Amino acid sequence: MQIRILCLAALASLALVACEAPGSRDSKKADAEPAAEAFPSTYKAYPSETLFITNATVLDGAGGLIENGSVLIEGGKITAVGTDLKAPEGAATLNASGKWVTPGIIDNHSHLGAYPSPGVDSQADGNEISAPVTAEVWVEHSVWPQDPGFTRALAGGITSLQILPGSANLFGGRGVTLKNVPSRTVQGMKFPDAPYTLKMACGENPKRVYGYGKGSPGGAPYSRMGNVAGYRDAWIKATDYKKQRDKARNGGGEPPKRDLELETLAGVLDGDILVHMHCYRADEMAQIMDISKEFGYKVTAFHHAVESYKIADKLAEYGACSSMWADWYGFKMEAYDGIPENIPLVHNAGACAIVHSDSEVGIQRLNQEAAKAWADGKRIGIDIPIEEAWQWLSLNPARSLGIDDKTGSLEPGKMADVVVWSANPFSTYAKAEKVYIDGALMFDRDVPASRPVMDFELGQPGEGDRK
Amino acid sequence: MIRRLLLSLAALAASHTAAAEPVAIYGDTVWTGTSQGTITNGVVVINNGRIVSVGPAGAGVPAGATEVRAKWVTPGLISAFSRTGLAEVSGVDDANDTGAPKSEFSAALNAADGFNPDDTAIAVSRVGGFTRLAVAPSARTKLFGGQGFLADTTGEEDSAFRPRAFAYIVLGETGASLSGGSRPAAWATLRGAFDDVRMFGARYMSHNEGNVLTRMDAQALMPAVKGEQLIVFQASRASDLNAIMDFKEQNPSLKIAIVGADEGWRVADRLAALDIPVIVDAFSNLPATFSQLAATSENAKRLSEAGVTVAIVNLDNDSHLARLATQIAGNAVANGMSFDAAMESLTTAPAEIFGMTGLGVLAPGARADVVAWDGDPLEVASAPSAVFIDGETQSMVTRQTKLRDRYRTLDESQKPFAYRH
Numbered sequence: 001m002q003i004r005i006l007c008l009a010a011l012a013s014l015a016l017v018a019c020e021a022p023g024s025r026d027s028k029k030a031d032a033e034p035a036a037e038a039f040p041s042t043y044k045a046y047p048s049e050t051l052f053i054t055n056a057t058v059l060d061g062a063g064g065l066i067e068n069g070s071v072l073i074e075g076g077k078i079t080a081v082g083t084d085l086k087a088p089e090g091a092a093t094l095n096a097s098g099k100w101v102t103p104g105i106i107d108n109h110s111h112l113g114a115y116p117s118p119g120v121d122s123q124a125d126g127n128e129i130s131a132p133v134t135a136e137v138w139v140e141h142s143v144w145p146q147d148p149g150f151t152r153a154l155a156g157g158i159t160s161l162q163i164l165p166g167s168a169n170l171f172g173g174r175g176v177t178l179k180n181v182p183s184r185t186v187q188g189m190k191f192p193d194a195p196y197t198l199k200m201a202c203g204e205n206p207k208r209v210y211g212y213g214k215g216s217p218g219g220a221p222y223s224r225m226g227n228v229a230g231y232r233d234a235w236i237k238a239t240d241y242k243k244q245r246d247k248a249r250n251g252g253g254e255p256p257k258r259d260l261e262l263e264t265l266a267g268v269l270d271g272d273i274l275v276h277m278h279c280y281r282a283d284e285m286a287q288i289m290d291i292s293k294e295f296g297y298k299v300t301a302f303h304h305a306v307e308s309y310k311i312a313d314k315l316a317e318y319g320a321c322s323s324m325w326a327d328w329y330g331f332k333m334e335a336y337d338g339i340p341e342n343i344p345l346v347h348n349a350g351a352c353a354i355v356h357s358d359s360e361v362g363i364q365r366l367n368q369e370a371a372k373a374w375a376d377g378k379r380i381g382i383d384i385p386i387e388e389a390w391q392w393l394s395l396n397p398a399r400s401l402g403i404d405d406k407t408g409s410l411e412p413g414k415m416a417d418v419v420v421w422s423a424n425p426f427s428t429y430a431k432a433e434k435v436y437i438d439g440a441l442m443f444d445r446d447v448p449a450s451r452p453v454m455d456f457e458l459g460q461p462g463e464g465d466r467k
Numbered sequence: 468m469i470r471r472l473l474l475s476l477a478a479l480a481a482s483h484t485a486a487a488e489p490v491a492i493y494g495d496t497v498w499t500g501t502s503q504g505t506i507t508n509g510v511v512v513i514n515n516g517r518i519v520s521v522g523p524a525g526a527g528v529p530a531g532a533t534e535v536r537a538k539w540v541t542p543g544l545i546s547a548f549s550r551t552g553l554a555e556v557s558g559v560d561d562a563n564d565t566g567a568p569k570s571e572f573s574a575a576l577n578a579a580d581g582f583n584p585d586d587t588a589i590a591v592s593r594v595g596g597f598t599r600l601a602v603a604p605s606a607r608t609k610l611f612g613g614q615g616f617l618a619d620t621t622g623e624e625d626s627a628f629r630p631r632a633f634a635y636i637v638l639g640e641t642g643a644s645l646s647g648g649s650r651p652a653a654w655a656t657l658r659g660a661f662d663d664v665r666m667f668g669a670r671y672m673s674h675n676e677g678n679v680l681t682r683m684d685a686q687a688l689m690p691a692v693k694g695e696q697l698i699v700f701q702a703s704r705a706s707d708l709n710a711i712m713d714f715k716e717q718n719p720s721l722k723i724a725i726v727g728a729d730e731g732w733r734v735a736d737r738l739a740a741l742d743i744p745v746i747v748d749a750f751s752n753l754p755a756t757f758s759q760l761a762a763t764s765e766n767a768k769r770l771s772e773a774g775v776t777v778a779i780v781n782l783d784n785d786s787h788l789a790r791l792a793t794q795i796a797g798n799a800v801a802n803g804m805s806f807d808a809a810m811e812s813l814t815t816a817p818a819e820i821f822g823m824t825g826l827g828v829l830a831p832g833a834r835a836d837v838v839a840w841d842g843d844p845l846e847v848a849s850a851p852s853a854v855f856i857d858g859e860t861q862s863m864v865t866r867q868t869k870l871r872d873r874y875r876t877l878d879e880s881q882k883p884f885a886y887r888h
Contacts, residue, residue: 117753118760148754204558310884313877329867330588330787332558339867349877361750361783368794368847375848379841380875428797428847457754461705461733462761465752 041190048439052087056096061103061409065387073416076439104159104417106397109356113143127166136260137173149360156364157432159417167201167278195402202279235295238265274300280334282307306338312349321352326369344377371426489514489532494540500828513835516858543598543836547778547817549789566605575687576613578604579630590865593620595790598836610642634691639702664692694720703729704758729762735773744776749799768803779812797845
């Protein structure tokens with residue numbers, strides 16, 4: 001069952017590989033495979049009303065800007081977007097005159113919950129640094145759903161986000177895509193049917209953590225060439241594992257013993273698990289793209305990617321997204337060549353650009369980060385319409401997470417993940433006033449009762465930035 | 468006849484306006500930072516490194532003045548707290564002089580000794596509209612980080628214009644950790660150090676016998692202890708801020724400012740009464756540590772409304788992105804701070820805190836640090852189109868703009884990119 005769901009998700013989103021019919025598995029029970037889906041999502045949309053948002057400037061997230069537009073939400077879904085709409089009988093109407101309406105922002109690079117606030121050692125669970133290859137860990141097992149950062153992100157219009165393991169390891173483990181809805185459990189936040197992802201990392205971090213960081217002599221990898229050997233070695237093992245598993249599925253011998261690390265890597269080779277790779281330098285990204293060709297998988301997105309502007313043509317040709325900051329640079333050697341025009345230059349080359357945060361602070365205003373990049377592009381003659389630039393915030397990250405068939409734009413049939421802004425969200429002064437997730441109002445700036453407060457902050461002097 | 472200066476980056480980069488030649492900087496909006504307030508359709512005339520006049524367009528513009536036009540004109544911005552010029556690459560130890568984890572000295576560490584006017588982050592700050600920086604060391608071995616300094620962003624040899632402008636002392640959680648593990652240890656250390664300084668003669672004349680400080684550290688801390696030099700304390704929790712204010716009341720001659728102050732709004736009235744300015748990062752709204760449980764996006768607003776002098780800075784990547792304080796100040800406005808107070812937090816407030824006379828304002832006689840903007844300076848989509856420091860037109864070229872221009876188009880069929888420069 002799980003295999004089928006994952007295949008559908010992959011087909012619907014990125015069509016990375018053709019999925020085999022699962023029927024052949026039934027002939028011989030494969031011991032190598034789990035009996036049931038592990039840690040299934042228990043998220044259910046909260047109650048919502050039929051809501052007609054009207055007189056707004058609508059950025060539909062798919063490239064359109066509609067003046068005096070309306071958005072109709074029914075049963076938690078977008079059912080209509082346009083100018084000539086009428087409120088159905090009984091619908092609540094929100095007159096959004098002077099306001100802007102957009103799809104919810106999706107951050108595909110967050111460590112909320114895994115590196116929560118307060119940032120104390122007892123709760124720093126984002127890096128399993130015990131070995132350079134820890135593809136067996138799943139970050140969802142580290143996510144503390146009470147992280148106050150989720151509520152601040154919600155106030156910034158974040159409706160979905162990917163939590164990733166850190167970048168200490170060559171293979172850091174599985175990421176998880178969440179709905180930004182407070183829950184007692186991480187399962188209660190898991191985005192239903194979102195494909196799994198795998199975090200990998202290039203460059204300085206793995207070689208520092210396992211090599212010279214451990215003193216002399218350190219372990220492997222000690223160098224960038226050690227990094228590459230580490231990736232290839234793991235993919236060779238995964239290829240063998242997959243071969244044996246596939247043979248068993250087709251009745252040709254014993255299945256391999258279950259192995260969490262190789263299950264994840266084989267999932268990548270199957271095209272079911274999407275690779276998100278921390279990589280700053282252009283030359284390293286080029287090498288990673290070659291490794292993926294050698295082993296027959298695809299890198300869905302390079303993260304941080306501060307040098308994507310140097311190889312935007314190659315990234316466009318390969319088809320990887322770049323998940324970028326607007327202007328962070330200079331804090332380490334591999335971030336030295338960062339420039340504020342990175343995002344518009346990548347977009348301009350026809351490659352997929354995403355604005356990400358990697359920060360519990362930055363995630364609160366990704367719209368402003370996009371605005372900076374948009375304006376910096378404009379100053380050098382790359383004049384991208386704002387409605388096109390909004391794709392950096394919703395549709396492109398949704399695509400990178402394999403959920404763009406469900407959310408990421410205001411189109412009929414999609415989840416009603418919607419933000420009502422006080423003004424043009426590319427202005428510093430704009431604020432997210434109302435945030436809807438699956439049509440349910442999860443944040444209302446003007447109504448204190450409609451602003452979540454996590455357990456940790458309850459009874460504290462600030463109580464969730466509400467006092 | 469008025470000569471027109473094309474406001475293209477190239478023209479500005481190429482021309483180096485002579486100081487002894489008047490320049491008229493016109494703005495649709497001119498924010499002065501003085502009782503002149505905000506002038507619609509205004510002009511600022513500069514000459515010989517000074518501001519000559521500020522008024523409505525047309526007023527007081529001498530014949531032959533070079534003309535610059537912009538949407539907004541403001542005083543040169545001042546970063547009240549940064550590490551710019553001390554770290555070319557923060558994560559590379561050899562290229563980072565912000566702190567000294569293995570030094571036996573602390574208060575005596577003079578950050579200006581590590582300042583590199585060629586540091587490429589200085590130009591990045593300059594093209595972001597910042598003309599002056601207060602630069603602080605990092606405290607790595609004791610709660611005394613050392614001596615901070617003031618610099619302009621010209622990148623010229625003499626640009627660190629006031630060394631030893633302030634003593635930097637870290638309290639709160641970090642101070643506790645640097646003092647052996649608790650706040651009581653931090654305060655014992657601080658009081659012991661002050662005693663060392665006050666009894667310098669008795670303790671150090673023949674031996675190096677301070678309770679806390681080496682002879683050199685005690686000597687360096689002396690002006691601060693005497694109230695002749697500003698002390699910038701770092702602290703966040705309300706109880707820490709109250710402890711600093713208790714200390715100030717016990718030592719009324721001390722000149723104090725506080726950086727961090729995430730819970731400052733809870734003690735704002737007392738800060739105002741004691742006239743203690745604060746330097747805040749208005750993005751801080753999370754309980755990131757147990758010292759910031761009451762952090763709120765409204766901290767700057769509430770402090771300002773209580774009458775506290777507030778400077779706004781970027782405490783994240785403070786070596787390279789001091790310039791993001793404009794975005795942070797804009798967000799403070801979105802969270803209720805008045806626009807004027809937010810602008811003051813980048814101009815007059817830091818000038819006042821560090822005693823930078825004639826800076827942070829557009830006023831006749833003031834030093835001609837002026838920035839021309841293509842929009843509201845607190846809007847994320849805005850940027851400076853021209854920057855003047857002491858009347859000199861500044862280059863808008865940075866290492867970042869050179870990288871950008873090199874890779875603006877990606878055709879290398881004729882020659883490798885390395886030949887584009």
